Amino acid sequence: MNNIPNTLFDNWAKSYERTIAKHQDTYPFAGYFDVINHLRGEIQAYYSTPSILDIGVGTGYMLNKISEGLTADYFGVDFSSEMLNIAASKLDGNRLLYWDISNETIPPPIANRKFDFIISAYTLHHFDTVEKLKIIRNYKKLLNTSGQMMIVDISFDSIFEREQIKAKAGKNWDSSEEKGYFIAPEFLNHVQQLDWHITYLRVSFCLGVFIILV
Numbered sequence: 042m043n044n045i046p047n048t049l050f051d052n053w054a055k056s057y058e059r060t061i062a063k064h065q066d067t068y069p070f071a072g073y074f075d076v077i078n079h080l081r082g083e084i085q086a087y088y089s090t091p092s093i094l095d096i097g098v099g100t101g102y103m104l105n106k107i108s109e110g111l112t113a114d115y116f117g118v119d120f121s122s123e124m125l126n127i128a129a130s131k132l133d134g135n136r137l138l139y140w141d142i143s144n145e146t147i148p149p150p151i152a153n154r155k156f157d158f159i160i161s162a163y164t165l166h167h168f169d170t171v172e173k174l175k176i177i178r179n180y181k182k183l184l185n186t187s188g189q190m191m192i193v194d195i196s197f198d199s200i201f202e203r204e205q206i207k208a209k210a211g212k213n214w215d216s217s218e219e220k221g222y223f224i225a226p227e228f229l230n231h232v233q234q235l236d237w238h239i240t241y242l243r244v245s246f247c248l249g250v251f252i253i254l255v
């Protein structure tokens with residue numbers, strides 16, 4: 042169950058991008074900019090006019106950077122109106138949808154659409170494993186046959202490793218969110234049991250990308 046209220050994100054919206062910049066080499070954002078370069082490279086290698094859906098688009102920083110210079114057909118979904126307001130200063134506001142992704146229905150404007158890439162960054166750790174898998178299953182239906190879903194999130198190779206990073210992070214560590222952080226081998230195991238095709242790319246000591254195919 043999602044237990045984080047959207048007001049928390051509304052209150053964070055104005056300073057969110059400053060937080061990323063400040064922690065770009067430390068927990069929790071170490072690797073954030075490497076991911077942007079990686080995703081941009083992947084998308085540009087295969088598509089000149091990609092369709093991209095961003096689940097938990099936030100202020101739109103990542104979606105904007107990966108689609109910059111491309112004729113991208115994109116949509117972003119988020120349940121924080123303040124995050125979406127900031128996203129609308131860089132992206133087309135008509136393509137930013139106010140929606141709670143724990144809702145089992147898909148936002149109507151994209152319900153019949155298909156996407157080459159579905160990305161979700163720093164969003165799914167707000168859900169437990171059952172909810173994570175429900176959201177992935179729900180939105181995975183929107184992938185084109187050769188599409189990829191890329192889950193970018195705080196991730197560790199083991200609970201032992203998570204505890205080591207926690208000790209190093211000290212007061213920066215967010216204990217209220219740690220339960221949702223991915224333990225990569227456990228999550229891979231859950232997904233493989235569903236017979237979905239998944240690979241994992243470790244990006245930094247606290248960040249990983251799960252790539253799920255149709």
Ligand SMILES: C[S@@+](CC[C@H](N)C(=O)[O-])C[C@H]1O[C@@H](n2cnc3c(N)ncnc32)[C@H](O)[C@@H]1O
Pocket residue numbers: 043045047050096097098099100101102103118119120121124140141142143161162163164167
């Ligand atoms: C930490 S921000 C990440 C923003 C962006 N993806 C990035 O990487 O910079 C997490 C975002 O997920 C959104 N979010 C969290 N729970 C959500 C939900 N249940 N439905 C829709 N959006 C949600 C928040 O509003 C917030 O904008």
